[in-house]
Amino acid sequence: AQSVTQLDSQVPVFEEAPVELRCNYSSSVSVYLFWYVQYPNQGLQLLLKYLSGSTLVESINGFEAEFNKSQTSFHLRKPSVHISDTAEYFCAANRVGSQGNLIFGKGTKLSVKP
Amino acid sequence: DAGITQSPRHKVTETGTPVTLRCHQTENHRYMYWYRQDPGHGLRLIHYSYGVKDTDKGEVSDGYSVSRSKTEDFLLTLESATSSQTSVYFCAISESIGTGLIRAANYGYTFGSGTRLTVV
Numbered sequence: 001a002q003s004v005t006q007l008d009s010q011v012p013v014f015e016e017a018p019v020e021l022r023c024n025y026s027s028s029v030s031v032y033l034f035w036y037v038q039y040p041n042q043g044l045q046l047l048l049k050y051l052s053g054s055t056l057v058e059s060i061n062g063f064e065a066e067f068n069k070s071q072t073s074f075h076l077r078k079p080s081v082h083i084s085d086t087a088e089y090f091c092a093a094n095r096v097g098s099q100g101n102l103i104f105g106k107g108t109k110l111s112v113k114p
Numbered sequence: 115d116a117g118i119t120q121s122p123r124h125k126v127t128e129t130g131t132p133v134t135l136r137c138h139q140t141e142n143h144r145y146m147y148w149y150r151q152d153p154g155h156g157l158r159l160i161h162y163s164y165g166v167k168d169t170d171k172g173e174v175s176d177g178y179s180v181s182r183s184k185t186e187d188f189l190l191t192l193e194s195a196t197s198s199q200t201s202v203y204f205c206a207i208s209e210s211i212g213t214g215l216i217r218a219a220n221y222g223y224t225f226g227s228g229t230r231l232t233v234v
Contacts, residue, residue: 043226104149
């Protein structure tokens with residue numbers, strides 16, 4: 001069965017430092033990959049996605065993620081974080097050609113400290 | 115989020131009572147989903163719908179039922195609430211673009227703001 005693993009449940013980091021949130025998926029077939037962000041007391045919002053084409057995808061607020069098929073990874077990175085990036089981040093995947101239901105990782109809480 | 119609302123936002127109920135949560139969308143999207151979010155488990159799919167009166171089970175469907183009599187409404191019912199169903203429930207919607215193997219989730223979900231349910 002397909003699964004998504006987020007290796008870190010919590011990531012504390014200082015403001016303006018770089019950050020990487022790790023995500024690995026297990027699947028023997030091609031997948032579509034997503035990162036969602038959840039701010040406190042809110043629903044999830046789509047941050048970025050990989051469907052096909054360039055393996056590096058970017059969001060409008062400076063995050064980027066790179067699809068690495070050989071390592072089955074889709075890590076999320078930002079070169080310099082802000083206090084406002086404090087949130088929980090979820091990696092998700094679904095198998096190409098499947099019903100399309102997303103499988104979510106357990107989430108990584110990013111805490112940005114001043 | 116704009117176009118999708120969940121009600122109620124908060125509810126406290128007693129063990130053994132029936133509870134219905136409502137998800138309403140104004141986007142005319144075909145696909146609707148119910149997830150529950152619990153610490154350490156992320157989001158887990160309860161049920162989903164791919165059209166009016168077309169529903170299917172997710173990975174944690176036991177103890178839950180759903181109905182979709184109109185495109186805009188997707189109801190989640192706990193027939194007899196238990197303490198293990200204390201959770202935050204999220205509804206999501208998505209649309210399918212294209213035909214064949216292109217599926218809705220490939221273009222991302224839009225989530226509601228959630229319903230916090232406490233069963234005492």
